């Protein structure tokens with residue numbers, strides 16, 4: 001692969017995958033472990049695939065320190081389907097609390113409200129989704145408290161968990177900062193993440209759920225929406241997204257080889273610091289979105305002095321092989337997503353480009 005062109009990929013999702021992972025998938029593509037078939041072509045009930053899914057689960061347990069009383073599920077439908085499955089399975093006839101800090105938590109509560117009661121324990125939209133809520137209005141009887149650990153569009157990330165009232169389970173959409181740093185899983189009743197931001201290709205969603213939550217699942221849910229059935233079958237009630245599961249398994253192995261999540265966090269901090277420093281030292285040419293304490297290590301939205309300059313920035317960047325930097329239309333401007341697979345070298349290329357662009361246009 002040495003002369004294959006690879007982009008410096010700052011896409012928000014699907015995002016980049018580690019080169020080693022792609023190369024391993026390529027090497028195993030035609031003959032997976034002596035089967036004479038690719039992973040996509042073998043039975044999901046074969047011993048070869050069983051090893052794939054069991055290894056992926058074991059590696060994720062090790063990476064995140066997931067205790068034995070949690071189940072791991074590999075599901076379809078994206079994080080978006082979890083916005084629906086979560087209240088269906090865990091709210092019963094009660095009400096759920098949501099902390100709204102950006103587009104994704106806003107979407108999550110909207111979905112939950114279609115099927116029952118959900119209230120915003122806080123909503124920072126009137127402040128432009130720039131940071132944490134000052135205070136939470138928590139329902140002590142809530143079925144659960146939901147938050148989004150990293151708001152992918154606004155670049156607001158929680159580095160310590162909001163604290164729910166005693167007995168209220170904490171649930172997290174961690175789609176865009178999944179496996180980017182260590183997390184104390186024991187604080188959570190459930191976490192979920194679409195894989196395509198940080199952990200693999202699209203097509204699989206990882207759900208980590210504590211056993212006592214599964215006890216709450218009502219009877220007679222449609223089977224593909226039923227955590228109890230899906231967990232009991234080991235994500236094999238029907239044909240799972242087998243290739244996507246294989247790929248997240250390779251990413252988990254890669255993450256272990258990097259030294260685990262503490263080592264990965266260190267690199268992620270180096271990359272994010274480089275970019276935030278460039279923004280902060282630009283004399284106002286580049287302007288970040290999030291408040292300093294809430295700045296995401298994964299997604300860095302920023303503006304330039306004019307929309308013309310922003311268009312020029314995106315175009316010029318592309319010419320320099322720096323891809324995926326256009327911001328979400330709701331925030332405008334630029335966004336650099338620096339997921340695990342973005343290298344320090346890649347972040348350095350972006351910083352060089354930003355300084356150069358400012359010099360020519362500032």
Ligand SMILES: *Cc1c(COP(=O)(O)O)cnc(C)c1O
Nearest residue numbers: 078079080104152173175176194
């Ligand atoms: C991308 C994203 C989603 C939606 O994920 P899909 O897998 O596309 O459904 C939800 N939440 C967050 C935080 C995201 O970044």
